[in-house]
Amino acid sequence: MRGYLRAFARFLTRDPAGKVLLALLAQAQHDPATARSFQERYLGPRRDEERALLTRAIDAGEIAPKLGPDAALDALVGPIVYCALTGSSVPRGLVSTLVEDVLRPRPS
DSSP states (O other), X not given: OHHHXXXXXXXXXXXXXXXXXXXXXXXHTTOHHHHHHHIIIIIHHHHHHHHXXXXXXXXXXXXXXXXXXXXXXXXHHHHHHHHHHXXXXXXXXXXXXXXXXXXXXXXX
């Protein structure tokens, strides 16, 4: 998951295609047809793949998130997307902190 999230952060902040993805996310906020199409063609299938990746790691005992898979994915991906949408760089250590805090929480 750590490698996946780092690659995603690089994609959003350094790859021209990542800028297109961010533009589509922004446009989807104002255009219901774009939002539906983007959800059906990209976001939905991507979420399914991310959920499967997370579920495999849970089943293998590699991680133990307190949140369900979808909430955990939102907590992991959300800060990265926010940084990219606002033109900020993704802070060094953010991905590691997210992985540790969201996917390997300390026992209460």
